[in-house]
Amino acid sequence: MTPPAKRPTGQDVARAAGVSRTLVSFVLNDRPGVSIPEETRRRVLEAAKSLNYRPHASARSLAAGRSDVVLLSVPDLPLGSGISRFIEELAASLAASGLTLVTHLAGAHGRPLPDVCASIDASAVIGLEPFDSDTAEALRKAGADVVIPSASGDTVSPTGLIGVLQAEHLVRSGHRRIGYALPAHPRFQTMAAERLQGVVRVCAETGLEPPVVVTTNLELQGAVSAVTQWVERSVTGVCAFNDETAIAVLAGLRQKGLSAPTDLAVVGADDIPTARLAIPPLTTVCFDLHESGKQRAEAVVAGLAGREPAHGFPPAVPRLVQRSSA
Known part of the structure; x- marks a missing residue:
């Protein structure tokens, strides 16, 4: 049996490009404040591409100070077209900012959400409805810098x-x-x-x-x-x-x-x-699921950057679509 191919490392890229491992990290993570000649940068990028090198998530997290993973908690329900449309819009909006969406099906027999958050090193957690204060606090302790939406005081969900x-x-x-x-x-x-x-x-x-x-x-x-x-x-x-x-x-x-x-x-x-x-x-x-997905993505990006969303984060509000049946 042929052994599995060894995953290329940053050291392999450094060897192929004729530079140090540290410089490879600076180039691939676009480290600010470091001056690198364009010819050297090009050589590193070409070496990484030829080796099909992809940085480990932990390495990216260390370089950026956080991961690019956003965790979405989905209720344990049959997923209809509405939820599917929301997830598609949210994933696309997050991807445009370099973030990756991971969904977790919540349920009585699944792992607690804070445990999932910690195990995948999620920087943000999104719920389809407000988290209670205890869950929101547990998610932050598990490493989430942004929790959306946090607890609501409204008597009606x-x-x-x-x-x-x-x-x-x-x-x-x-x-x-x-x-x-x-x-x-x-x-x-x-x-x-x-x-x-x-x-x-x-x-x-x-x-x-x-x-x-x-x-x-x-x-x-x-x-x-x-x-x-x-x-x-x-x-x-x-x-x-x-x-x-x-x-x-x-x-x-x-x-x-x-x-x-x-x-x-x-x-x-x-x-x-x-x-x-x-x-x-x-x-x-x-609900306007497209707008809701975009708003949540904007709130995550703003929160990870340490600022408030440009348009705030209004709670999801349903609307009536009137046709002939009533």
Whole structure:
């Protein structure tokens, strides 16, 4: 068996270029304040390229005073198109500043986030929702110079604000008996509870009864059963956990010979690509994931440079996308 090829070292580059190992480090790390003749710099870069030399992460970290790794904590959920779009935008924005994004799927059976942060020497950690103060402090002790977003004092999470917007839209449209379509998938329960909290809050603030909560899946018969229960309890508007659940509700309405919004208004969440193709096109609530990714990348770059982001770091705020279903 042929032994694996030996990874080239900085000393190999120095030997090929006819310079010292220290000078190789100065050139490859673009060390400020060091004057190096252009011919020497060119020789080092050509030697590194010919040997396919890549510095170890630890060496880059030592030279820069920090690593170029940014850790993203992703909830242990089925990853839909919205989260995928956010990760793509965030990774591209960070890469433009020479930073590398590493994602970590958080969950009850995974390693604690601060341990992951320490093991990969992450300089920044990003969460999709605010970290509590204890977690933020543990991440900083693990080596993260920047933690985004840090603890929030808001009583409703950004996820819960989705439910607030859904319910407020239905109340403004004249609905006085509201339902909530809870997903059957067990891994969605925590997020669903936060979104439902927003709906419950609006109902309480406007003097309405609590929402009629019905669990449904993405099967037609389950959706028909849910619609039947809402109609029997005089519900006229439904907030669905997400767009897939909302589209299932629309299918259940059609199966019963009913329609949205005439018989039952339906509001989804996340604005997936197929939401506009639903029958009727789905009213939904979503975050601007592209802008959110860019803002977080800007905040990381600014934080690592020891300054505040140019435009601050506003919390993610959802928006209503009004179509025909509600």
